[in-house]
Amino acid sequence: MDQNVKDLAVRYDLVWDRLGEDERAAVMEMGEDYKRFMDAGKTERLCAREIVRRAREQGFVSLEEAGALRPGDKVYSVNRGKGVVLAVIGSEEVAQGVSIVGSHIDSPRLDVKQNPLYEEGGMALLKTHYYGGVRKYQWVARPLALCGTVVRRDGSVLDVCIGDGAGDPVFYITDLLPHLAADQNKKTLAEGIAGEDLNAVAGTLPVGGREDKDRFRLAVLKLLHDKYGMTEEDFVSAELELVPAGPARDVGFDRAAIAAYGHDDRVCAYTSMRALFDLTVCRKTAVALFVDKEEVGSNGSTGMHSRNFANVIGRMIELQRGSCSGFDVDRALARSALLSSDVAAAFDPNYPSVADPRNTAYLGKGVTLIKYTGSRGKNGSNDASAEFLGEIRKCFNDAGVVWQTSELGKVDQGGGGTIAYILANCDMDVVDVGVPVLSMHAPFEVVSKADVYMTAKAYLAFYRAR
Secondary structure, three states, X not given: OOHHHHOOOOOOOOHHHHOOHHHHHHHHHHHHHHHHHHHHOOOHHHXXXXXXXXXXXXXXXXXXXXXXXXXXOEEEEEEOOOEEEEEEOOOOOHHHOEEEEEEEOOOOEEEEEEEEEEEEOOEEEEEEEEEOOOOHHHHOOOOEEEEEEEEOOOOOEEEEEEOOOOOOOOEEEOOOOHHHOHHHHOOOHXXXXXXXXXXXXXXXXXXOOOOOOOHHHHHHHHXXXXXXXXXXXXXXXXXXXXXXXXXXXXXXOOOOEEEEOOHHHHHHHHHHHHHHHOOOOOOOEEEEEEEOOHHHOOOOXXXXXXXXXXXXXXXXXXXXXXXOOHHHHHHHHHOOEEEEOOOEEEOOOOOHHHOOOOOOEOOOOOEEEEOOOEEOOOEOOOOOOHHXXXXXXXXXXXXXXXXXXXXXOOXXXXXXXXXXXXXXXXXXXXXXXXXXXXXXXXXXXEXXXXXXXXXXXXXXXXXXXX
């Protein structure tokens, strides 16, 4: 067949086939840095702190400390410790629109309830409430770490992270032994573990004498008071999360993939952060946006539905012009463009029946363009325009980015969403662009190092092109 005819067909390449030896080494080096990022940011608060720490090392200053903004300035803003905006000021005014790569830094987990501590059967346990789309059976019989923030009675703030340090104890949710699981085995996967049964073992050592009551619960309270100055009432003003214990790890003989907790969506947070750090000059102000609460609807003061991001845009306009109106903010957002930086479901050869093989993402084939998300009849989705997709496709091709397209499984199989539609409602062009992930929402997910590298390259190309 004529080669010119063959060139008319679409072909999605493996990233590895397009890389020279130097770039392959860069892929592996970025993988090591990404693992360090993941280990440092297992909750949205910890992730926000790590982003700010790295940003300050790169010369970013707080927007509250900044004076009049000039091209090339690097600023950041933190939203209640759970969200971050990073920006490199472009040669055009912010009022003329910005280039945004937006990701979320919350992940499915188990939240400790406000009145969690009880004892039963010679154990002290913590009651939990799962957060986001978890498959409950995946969270039992595995080591868990307890991380979060406690505001004590006197108003002082205590940070807690137990289970990830060398020699730390871990927490544990029990499961039935197979010998006694006949009734459980008859239930569906969704029913096998009930939400109210996700209670973590917190202690098995009693305090006091044999006749005393609540010896195990009181023993834990004594430990918490002796080490952290906590009382039981302090749980009411605490945000404590149980997350998988242990570091991110390489996968396979070749170490070309990474297993970690929270790839969804901190892998996109990391790649957008790295892209912004590599940016030196830009025409439109480049923004990396990191938000909370995506896994539960993007609501609240730290979610994408909050006015916080609009307020940050307004403050930047004010620091350039000396004043800013609500119309200035609305017009700036309408003149902006967003890559909704969220993960894609990668094709899993163990479960091929849920995917349309011609419209799914594959591990190792690069960053993924997702025209629409939603479920079944595209319900709840942002459906990107052909014009904007054409712009992004040209941007990636011109920069040598290896990319692919996908949607979330077969049409009637299910679905999901991202923050894309929220900012699209601000009258801006938006498309989902992210990293393919295996076992999404599991306690440990898997990504390809090649896709991580190529996604950072894609975001940098977007910033430079605009």
